[in-house]
Amino acid sequence: MAEFAEVFLSHGYDVTMVIVPPPFKSSALGASQVEQIATANPSISFHVLPPIPAPDFASSPKHPFLLMLQMLRQYNDKLEGFLHSIPAYMFYVDAIDVAAKLGVPAYTFVPSGASSLAVVTQLPTLLAGRQAGLEELGDTPLEFLGVPPMPASHLIAELLAHPEEEKCKTMVTIFERGMDSRGVLVNTFESLESxxxxxxxxxxxVPGKVLPPVYCIGPLVSGGARNGEETDRHECLTWLDAQPERSVVFLCFGSMGTFSVGQLKEIAIGLEKSGQRFLWVVRVPGNINDPKRLLEKPCEPDLDALLPEGFLERTKDRGLVVKSWAPQVDVLNHPATSAFVTHCGWNSIMEGVMTGIPMLCWPLYAEQKMNKIFMTEDMGVGVEMEGYRTGFIKDEEVEAKVRLVMESNKEGRELQARMVARKKEAEAALEVGGSSHAAFVQFLLDVENLEEQLAR
Structure with missing residues (x-):
């Protein structure tokens, strides 16, 4: 959202970001996150709504996802009060009911890609009237407009088994309502997902429905360290400074990506056997499908206990293992980085594209398996890590795929060439007159015209 706000600022607009205070501290969210983002973005005004009592996430029988949505709806009155208190005209996402009540045009911002949006937009029609879920279809390919055939197993997990459950119905409603706004701004560029x-x-x-205009305004990617942040430069960047150019494979699986101890050991063995330099971010093992993991107090991993005996010592001259977090954008932009093993989160994909770094695809949860299909079969920006479907990738596969992208073989060179081309396309899209710049200008014109129509 902060990167999205920067686009408005670049066009001369003031931006106020209205935020619901996080209801709990966790490994993925924290009350300090708002302060950190505000400090890094002094040109944006931030308004945190007054807190309301948070649901009892720990003991409630309801899924935390549903509790979170229930809490957000309760903030609508406070959001409405804030909007009444300011004289400025503004745009915001979500809370479509508040927008309608105040007569303010609402637009949807989608921080993921157009391909996954195309799938979820068509899903309600597919699920309508189904008594059974899609789980029984396994890897049977499903046809959706605009994307390669999608294995049923690769859809968002909560939609597969029980379409009659409240959580599934709620998610479908969100997909439908997200396209009920005046327009949809998507974090992508048109040539990537044409x-x-x-x-x-x-x-x-969506038969019988006219969808709103879709504006491709991305990639929205952070520029990395700025505003004096270099004074707190992460140790891994200093380590990268000492490595040869284009010699390091970077393994990072997002803020919530975790593996079993057994899987961590397989990765370590594969990296050691590959003989390649590596920078690897390791998090505490956990069940990635347990929503209550967000409630757990964050802690640092014990690398000696998690990794094979002697691994850190044997690889110390060519590898670095970082606990929990690394500055991903800065790492991908570093001259020493040559490849990226990713969980296929959309921000990570965009960051990989913007840096021209070949990607190895290891999807874990949410829409990431769908993204993997788009990356490997449509965009041509990644290579599949075989075994992700079963939830376990062997050391031989880690070794083979790391070698593929790091060594100068035919397939690796072709992937690198495609990444260079995609990087140039992304840069061109963001330039003045480029497709993403033009799309945002068109969005502003459309809003201005709409405002004039409403004023009449």
């Missing part, structure tokens, strides 16, 4: 973008204009996408 087929998906065209699908939204096809009347067959």
């Amino acid at each position: 087929q998906a973008v065209r699908a939204f204009r096809d009347p067959l996408c």
Whole structure:
């Protein structure tokens, strides 16, 4: 959202970001996160709504996802009060009911890509009237406009088993309502996902419904360290400074990506056997499908206990293992970095594309398996880590795929060439007159015209 706000600022607009205070501290969220983002973005005004009592996440029988949505709805009155208190005209996402009540046009910002948006936009029609879930279909390919055939197993897990459950119904409603706004701004660029973008204009996408315009305004990617942050430079960047150019494979799996102890050991063995330099971010093992993991107090991993005996000592001259977190954008932009093993989160994909770094795809949860299909079969920016479907990747696969992207073989060179081309496309899209710049300008014009119509 902060990167999105920077686009408005670059066009001369003032931006106020209204935030619901986090209801709990966790490994993924924290009350200090707002302060950190505000400090790093002094040009943006931040307004944190007055807190309301948080649901009892720990003991409630309801899924935390549903409790969170229930809490957000309760903030609508406070959001409405804030909007009444300011004279400025503003745009915001979510809370479509508040927008309608105040007569303010609401637009949807989608921080993920157009391809996954195309799938979830078409999902309600697919699920309508189904008594059974999609789990029984296994890897049977499903056809959606704008994207390659999608294995049923790769859809968001909560939609597969029980379409009649409240959580599934709530998610479907969110997908439907997200396209009920005046327009949808997507964190992508058109040439990367051109087929998906065209699908939204096809009347067959959602039969009987005219979808709002979709504006591709990305990639929205952080520039890395700024505003004096170099004084607190992470140790891994100093280590990268000492490595040869384009010699290091970077393994990082997002803020919530975790593995079993057994899987961590397989990764370590594969990296050691590959003989390649590596920078690896390791988090405490946990069940990635347990929503209550967010409630756990964050702690640092014990690397000696998690990794094979002697691994750190044997690889100390060519590898570095970082606990819990690394400055991903800065690492990907570093001259020593040559490849990226990623969980296929959309921000990570965009950061990989913007740096031209070949990616090895290891999806873990949410829409990441869908993203993997788009990356390998449509965009051509990544290579699959075989075994992700079963939830376990062997050391031989880690070794083979790391060698593929790090050594100068035919497939690796072709992937690198595609990444260079995609990087140039992304940069061109963001330039003045480029597709993403033009899309945002068109969005501003459309809003201005709409405002004039409403004023009449």
